[in-house]
Amino acid sequence: MENAFRFQPLITKHxxxxxxxxxxxxxxxxxxxxxxxxxxxxxxxxxxxxxPSSLLGGTILAEIFYGPARPIRFPSRLRSQTTIRxxxxxxxxxxxxVVAAARSLxxxxxxxxxxxxxxxxxxxxxxxxxxxxFTGLILHEWLGLAIVPLILLHLLLxxxxxxxxTRRFFTSQSVRARVNYLLNLGLFAAVxxxxxxxxxxxxxxxxxxxxxxxxxxxxxxxxxxxxxVADIVVILVGLHLAxxxxxxxxxxxxxxxxxxxxxx
Amino acid sequence: MxxxxxxxxRILSRLALLSLAAAAFTVLTALYARSVRTPTPTPHWRLxxxxxxxxxGLPEFFGEGILIAVCTLAGRLVFRxxxxxxxxxxxxxxLFDSTD
Numbered sequence: 230m231e232n233a234f235r236f237q238p239l240i241t242k243h244x245x246x247x248x249x250x251x252x253x254x255x256x257x258x259x260x261x262x263x264x265x266x267x268x269x270x271x272x273x274x275x276x277x278x279x280x281p282s283s284l285l286g287g288t289i290l291a292e293i294f295y296g297p298a299r300p301i302r303f304p305s306r307l308r309s310q311t312t313i314r315x316x317x318x319x320x321x322x323x324x325x326x327v328v329a330a331a332r333s334l335x336x337x338x339x340x341x342x343x344x345x346x347x348x349x350x351x352x353x354x355x356x357x358x359x360x361x362x363f364t365g366l367i368l369h370e371w372l373g374l375a376i377v378p379l380i381l382l383h384l385l386l387x388x389x390x391x392x393x394x395t396r397r398f399f400t401s402q403s404v405r406a407r408v409n410y411l412l413n414l415g416l417f418a419a420v421x422x423x424x425x426x427x428x429x430x431x432x433x434x435x436x437x438x439x440x441x442x443x444x445x446x447x448x449x450x451x452x453x454x455x456x457x458v459a460d461i462v463v464i465l466v467g468l469h470l471a472x473x474x475x476x477x478x479x480x481x482x483x484x485x486x487x488x489x490x491x492x493x
Numbered sequence: 494m495x496x497x498x499x500x501x502x503r504i505l506s507r508l509a510l511l512s513l514a515a516a517a518f519t520v521l522t523a524l525y526a527r528s529v530r531t532p533t534p535t536p537h538w539r540l541x542x543x544x545x546x547x548x549x550g551l552p553e554f555f556g557e558g559i560l561i562a563v564c565t566l567a568g569r570l571v572f573r574x575x576x577x578x579x580x581x582x583x584x585x586x587x588l589f590d591s592t593d
Contacts, residue, residue, distance in 0.1 A: 363547060363553050421514075421522070463564065467562070467565045471565045471567070471572055
């Protein structure tokens with residue numbers, strides 16, 4: 230019993246190191262020494278007290294940290310370049326996440342604006358793609374192809390969330406976060422299936438790109454798959470928006486604040 | 494302005510990962526398509542697919558938006574009520590806290 234007490238700190242330390250992810254341990258507790266910070270240097274954005282310089286570059290509005298909100302103490306040389314605000318616990322990408330907002334001297338608004346308008350365009354595109362009667366077949370096919378790079382851009386912008394949630398999926402994760410992850414994965418799968426089936430049954434766009442003549446008959450199986458997977462995409466887009474509603478609302482409020490102010 | 498090579502590499506590697514995942518889902522879709530057999534359509538199916546856009550279909554466009562909004566509303570109810578309690582209003586208000 231006495232031995233157990235004596236070795237308890239060592240056991241605790243061992244357990245912490247063996248069960249937690251390599252950076253999560255430090256990031257959750259916060260690096261206490263400069264050596265801790267050095268351990269994190271290859272994993273940017275993991276250290277909540279000593280964020281990397283990219284955070285201060287002015288292009289990133291918010292960074293996902295692994296641990297709970299803690300006061301950020303920046304080195305004095307960085308303090309002079311950046312206005313630091315206290316971190317907040319917010320709903321980001323559907324999961325409660327701690328976000329430290331570092332406001333650089335450069336404006337951060339463009340990135341937020343870009344993300345918001347990209348998502349708005351994607352939303353409108355999904356609505357338009359579902360209404361073949363409205364767009365017509367030619368516009369439908371070209372719009373379907375044009376949406377692919379936009380989706381890739383959307384995913385690249387959310388990469389930090391994707392990487393963090395994939396890493397955390399098999400470890401400790403709340404039900405909400407797991408559902409959100411599976412929902413997004415399902416949406417990605419459904420969009421992929423829709424795009425692939427759309428390419429296979431394309432009558433105008435793909436033959437024009439490939440300089441070939443369209444098939445005299447359309448594969449009806451792929452057409453049916455294309456239709457019902459597109460219906461699933463609509464439902465999943467709605468749920469995706471539901472999970473990220475707080476972000477969308479906050480971004481809209483921030484972007485349209487100027488206009489709203491005029492009306493008030 | 495010179496592009497930063499590590500950033501370009503990072504983006505390319507992420508795109509490669511996404512393409513890999515997309516390829517996996519494509520294979521699964523192809524496997525499914527091979528396993529199902531759909532009856533052939535009536536010869537009039539082409540009539541439903543006009544090549545040019547029609548402004549008369551505009552209400553359908555808004556209808557799709559409303560459908561997504563309904564799904565969003567349903568999702569909001571499920572995610573807030575079933576999976577986790579609604580966050581306090583103060584937390585929501587702290588989103589993108591104003592800088593002043």
